[in-house]
Each structure stands twice: as C-alpha cells, then as structure tokens.
Amino acid sequence: xxxxxxxxxxxxxxxxxxxxxxxxxxxxxxxxxxxxxxxxxxxxxxxxxxxxxxxxxxxxxxxxxxxxxxxxxxxxxxxxxxxxxxxxxxxxxxxxxxxxxxxxxxxxxxxxxxxxxxxxxxxxxxxxxxxxxxxxxxxxxxxxxxxxxxxxxxxxxxxxxxxxxxxxxxxxxxxxxxxxxxxxxxxxxxxxxxxxxxxxxxxxxxxxxxxxxxxxxxxxxxxxxxxxxxxxxxxxxxxxxxxxxxxxxxxxxxxxxxxxxxxxxxxxxxxxxxxxx
Amino acid sequence: xxxxxxxxxxxxxxxxxxxxxxxxxxxxxxxxxxxxxxxxxxxxxxxxxxxxxxxxxxxxxxxxxxxxxxxxxxxxxxxxxxxxxxxxxxxxxxxxxxxxxxxxxxxxxxxxxxxxxxxxxxxxxxxxxxxxxxxxxxxxxxxxxxxxxxxxxxxxxxxxxxxxxxxxxxxxxxxxxxxxxxxxxxxxxxxxxxxxxxxxxxxxxxxxxxxxxxxxxxxxxxxxxxxxxxxxxxxxxxxxxxxxxxxxxxxxxxxxxxxxxxxxxxxxxxxxxxxxxxxxxxxxxxxxxxxxxxxxxxxxxxxxxxxx
Numbered sequence: 001x002x003x004x005x006x007x008x009x010x011x012x013x014x015x016x017x018x019x020x021x022x023x024x025x026x027x028x029x030x031x032x033x034x035x036x037x038x039x040x041x042x043x044x045x046x047x048x049x050x051x052x053x054x055x056x057x058x059x060x061x062x063x064x065x066x067x068x069x070x071x072x073x074x075x076x077x078x079x080x081x082x083x084x085x086x087x088x089x090x091x092x093x094x095x096x097x098x099x100x101x102x103x104x105x106x107x108x109x110x111x112x113x114x115x116x117x118x119x120x121x122x123x124x125x126x127x128x129x130x131x132x133x134x135x136x137x138x139x140x141x142x143x144x145x146x147x148x149x150x151x152x153x154x155x156x157x158x159x160x161x162x163x164x165x166x167x168x169x170x171x172x173x174x175x176x177x178x179x180x181x182x183x184x185x186x187x188x189x190x191x192x193x194x195x196x197x198x199x200x201x202x203x204x205x206x207x208x209x210x211x212x213x214x215x216x217x218x219x220x221x222x223x224x225x226x227x228x229x230x231x232x233x234x235x236x237x238x239x240x241x242x243x244x245x246x247x248x249x250x251x252x253x254x255x256x257x258x259x260x261x262x263x264x265x266x267x268x269x270x271x272x273x274x275x276x277x
Numbered sequence: 278x279x280x281x282x283x284x285x286x287x288x289x290x291x292x293x294x295x296x297x298x299x300x301x302x303x304x305x306x307x308x309x310x311x312x313x314x315x316x317x318x319x320x321x322x323x324x325x326x327x328x329x330x331x332x333x334x335x336x337x338x339x340x341x342x343x344x345x346x347x348x349x350x351x352x353x354x355x356x357x358x359x360x361x362x363x364x365x366x367x368x369x370x371x372x373x374x375x376x377x378x379x380x381x382x383x384x385x386x387x388x389x390x391x392x393x394x395x396x397x398x399x400x401x402x403x404x405x406x407x408x409x410x411x412x413x414x415x416x417x418x419x420x421x422x423x424x425x426x427x428x429x430x431x432x433x434x435x436x437x438x439x440x441x442x443x444x445x446x447x448x449x450x451x452x453x454x455x456x457x458x459x460x461x462x463x464x465x466x467x468x469x470x471x472x473x474x475x476x477x478x479x480x481x482x483x484x485x486x487x488x489x490x491x492x493x494x495x496x497x498x499x500x501x502x503x504x505x506x507x508x509x510x511x512x513x514x515x516x517x518x519x520x521x522x523x524x525x526x527x528x529x530x531x532x533x534x535x536x537x538x539x540x541x542x543x544x545x546x547x548x549x550x551x552x553x554x555x556x557x558x559x560x561x562x563x564x565x566x567x568x569x570x571x572x573x574x575x576x577x578x579x580x581x582x583x584x585x
Contacts, residue, residue, distance in 0.1 A: 034355075
C-alpha cells in the first residue's frame with residue numbers, strides 16, 4: 001500500500017478496491033481555487049508564445065518570409081523604390097509586414113484551430129477568465145513581434161539602413177497596427193471554419209504584401225486604386241512607419257487615424273461575433 | 278449548506294433550432310457521490326453536462342451547481358469544478374506534460390502533475406505533442422487535466438470511451454480515489470458495467486428526460502422479480518411446487534424439462550425448491566439464480582432500436 005507505487009497494473013476487482021497502490025489518502029481532497037490572476041496570465045502568455053514559436057509554418061510566415069524579402073529586395077534592384085537607398089524604403093514596409101504576419105495571419109490561423117480543437121472551450125472551463133485569455137494572447141503576439149522586429153532591424157542595419165524619427169511614434173504605430181490586425185484576425189478565426197481561416201488568412205497576407213505598399217510603392221498603382229489602397233490598415237501602417245523612419249515626420253496623424261478606425265471596427269465586431277466553439 | 282446537492286437540475290429544457298435535445302430533465306447529484314448519467318446516443322447526456330459546466334444557457338428550467346448559477350456565476354464556479362470534454366481541448370502542438378503543468382498553474386493548490394502523469398501511464402509520452410498521442414493517451418491526459426486542480430466536483434464526459442482494459446481500470450481506480458477523498462463525480466457513459474462498478478447513483482436518460490434514477494441495486498431490483506432456472510425431468514407437477522413456495526411466486530416449464538421460477542429468490546426459497554426436488558426424486562441440473570443486470574434494465578427502459 002505504499003503511496004505512489006505504480007507497478008502491479010492488473011485490472012481492478014470490483015467496487016472500492018483499487019488494484020494499484022493508491023495515491024496517498026487525501027491527494028485529491030478538494031482544495032479548489034484559481035491561481036492569482038497575474039500568474040495565470042503569465043503562464044497562458046508563455047504557453048501561447050511557445051506554441052507560436054514551435055509551429056514551423058508560422059515561423060515561415062513570421063520570420064523567414066519577411067527576412068528573405070528584406071534581404072532580396074534590398075540587394076537586388078527588382079522594384080524601383082524611388083530616391084535613396086532601397087533598404088530605407090523597404091525596412092519600414094517589412095516591419096509592417098511582420099506585424100501583419102503575427103497579429104493577423106498567425107493569430108487568425110492559430111486561434112481558428114484552437115477553436116476547432118476545443119482548446120478555447122476547455123480553457124473556458126478553467127479558472128482563467130476570457131478577458132485574461134485574450135490579454136495573454138495579445139502579450140504573446142507582442143513578444144513575437146518584438147523578436148521579429150529585433151531580428152529585422154539587425155538585418156536592415158547590416159544592409160546599411162539609417163532610420164530617422166521619433167521612436168515613440170514608431171511604437172504607437174506598431175501598437176495600433178497590432179490592435180487593428182488582431183481584431184480582424186480574431187473576427188476571422190471566431191466566425192469561419194479553421195480551414196477557411198487558414199486559406200483566407202494566407203490569401204489576405206499575400207494580397208496585402210503586394211498591394212499594401214509593403215515592398216511595392218503605392219505610386220506604382222493607378223490613381224483610383226491608390227485612393228482605396230491607402231485606406232487599408234497595412235498601407236496605413238507601412239506608410240506611417242515610412243513617414244517617420246524614412247522621412248522623419250514627427251507624428252503621422254492620418255495613418256494613425258486610419259489604424260485607429262480599423263482597430264475599433266475590428267475589435268468591436270470580433271467581440272460581437274466571435275464564437276468560442 | 279453541505280446538505281444541498283452538488284448539482285440540482287430541475288425541468289431543464291435545451292433546444293438546438295427545431296430539435297429539442299433536453300426536454301424537462303431533472304437530476305440531483307448528492308455531494309461526495311459518483312453519479313453515472315446513462316443513456317443512448319443523442320439522449321441529451323452531453324447537453325445536460327454542458328449546461329452544468331456553464332457552456333450552454335438553458336431554454337427552460339434551472340441548473341444549480343455547488344449552489345451557483347453556472348452561466349451568470351461562472352467566474353465563481355469554474356475554479357471549483359473540473360471538466361473533461363468528450364474530445365479535444367489541447368493545443369495540437371502542446372506536449373502532454375506541458376499542457377498538464379499549464380492547467381495546474383492556473384489553480385491555487387494543484388495535485389503534483391508528475392504524480393498524475395506517472396499514475397495514468399503517460400510518462401513515456403510526456404514530451405509527445407498532443408496531435409501524436411493515441412486516442413487513449415489523449416483521454417487520460419484530459420482526465421488528468423480535469424482533476425489536477427483538486428476540484429470539489431468533476432464532470433467526466435465518457436471518460437473511458439475508446440480505452441483499452443488496462444487504461445479503463447486505471448481510470449476507474451482514479452475515480453474511486455477521488456470519491457474516497459471527498460470529490461463529487463458526475464460521469465456520462467454508455468457502459469453498463471462502468472456504472473455498476475463505479476456509481477453510487479445512476480440516472481438513465483432517454484429522449485431528453487430522466488426516465489429512471491437510483492442506486493444500481495435499486496434499479497436492478499425494481500420492476501421484474503429475480504429468476505431461478507433449472508432443468509430436470511420433463512412434466513414436473515408445478516402446482517405442487519408452487520404450494521410449497523411463497524404466494525407471489527411464479528413457475529413455468531419453458532420447454533420440456535426447462536423450468537423458470539420468478540419471485541423473491543432468497544436462500545429459503547432455494548432450499549424449498551431443492552428439497553421439493555429431493556422429495557420428488559428429481560435431480561435439478563443447471564440450477565442458476567439470475568439477477569437483472571443494469572443492461573437489462575437499460576434496454577427495457579430505452580428499447581432496442583438503434584439510435585442515430
């Protein structure tokens with residue numbers, strides 16, 4: 001009857017007589033309770049971050065593609081990026097792409113499959129409140145973005161990038177961009193099937209990569225198209241980052257305003273229509 | 278306060294569109310017991326449990342769990358209950374042990390996850406991603422996740438579906454220990470032997486209603502009487518045998534030489550039958566006392582048609 005022994009796995013023999021040596025009596029004596037909120041949120045954010053970093057397809061999207069684009073388009077003159085070094089044009093666009101890949105595409109796909117596999121449902125029965133789960137998800141998106149930004153900035157600097165402007169404006173743009181893309185990504189993950197989210201999120205990523213002023217200057221598009229493209233969140237983010245980092249603008253108000261509207265729209269509709277199962 | 282049942286469901290109604298999944302169901306789970314909810318597929322077992330877990334809002338009737346409303350007081354209730362879903366619930370890329378440790382970290386005073394991993398035979402796959410675990414391993418991980426927080430009340434939705442006999446017995450042993458330590462357990466199952474082995478209380482539900490409830494003994498005793506069968510020389514004088522037996526006993530020769538006696542089968546009755554046989558020079562053969570099993574009761578109550 002020594003506690004914790006696990007040998008002797010013969011089948012049980014009727015009510016009340018475990019065939020295993022039992023756990024120490026009282027092992028399961030009820031002692032329920034939630035861990036303190038900060039501990040729960042930290043544990044959840046760390047787990048979510050590990051899940052994002054462990055997923056090969058996600059890393060391709062969030063790290064490999066932006067880094068490759070930055071390297072290739074800076075070194076080879078494929079697209080005419082206007083006056084000045086091409087890396088000065090490309091680096092802000094690629095930073096915007098990094099936010100798009102993590103806050104929108106990556107988060108939409110991951111959350112879509114979490115919903116499909118009952119992860120959100122199961123966590124809904126855990127002591128962690130839903131708002132705390134969403135807070136943890138946002139923290140893990142921000143951690144991944146910080147890692148992406150560090151890597152991409154190092155590559156850009158090695159390519160001769162000379163950034164200008166106010167770092168606070170840059171951070172404000174990145175945060176508003178994250179809010180806008182998170183809202184849209186969660187809206188998609190919470191309403192579509194996981195497979196549909198997977199396909200649509202990748203398609204949107206590709207379309208915005210081409211049409212959002214990320215690597216192709218908006219001036220290459222016809223005038224009417226430009227008017228529409230300017231209102232896209234990724235365009236606002238990349239042009240705002242470029243205004244600050246390339247041209248030294250203090251605060252890019254109009255781009256911030258576009259991102260703020262997308263954030264409100266995205267987060268409000270996601271909150272309204274998100275289905276947990 | 279502790280006299281109040283752990284779960285009290287009254288007149289529960291739940292519809293999905295035009296389909297009524299639960300239709301006026303009553304259920305009471307006394308504290309500290311193991312209660313098995315038995316029923317055919319589509320009877321409303323999972324819906325009932327999910328209402329108690331706070332996942333679904335009732336369309337009619339009420340559910341009180343640990344004295345709380347599972348929907349409006351979810352924040353108070355959830356830290357106190359453990360939940361095992363029928364399937365899923367784990368990140369595809371999470372490792373078994375990592376996920377269990379995570380759920381433990383969400384609770385104030387968890388059971389040591391290492392002990393559970395060892396006891397449920399998950400040591401060999403502790404570092405295996407969830408998507409590559411076998412069905413049985415996934416089930417055992419979900420069970421461990423339900424109990425690691427030391428809840429007062431656990432809901433286990435078909436905890437042994439798809440398990441091999443060893444894993445099934447390990448699960449049963451764990452459930453017995455939960456009860457011994459004072460945890461209330463509500464489980465749904467298709468398996469009659471599981472209910473007979475484990476449950477203090479059984480509730481049989483069909484078509485969204487509770488059609489029978491009681492201890493396994495009460496359910497097996499209720500309704501038809503128990504049976505004694507034996508074979509012997511054809512054409513015995515059953516009227517003479519019945520004269521020797523209590524008034525409400527029945528006897529019949531089902532086919533030549535095959536006899537069935539129905540009534541309260543106790544040692545006294547058995548002795549009377551064998552001594553009557555001795556007096557009449559009959560050697561009773563294949564003498565067997567039969568008792569209804571829970572499965573007999575279940576099939577009598579729910580019929581034999583296949584369910585969708």
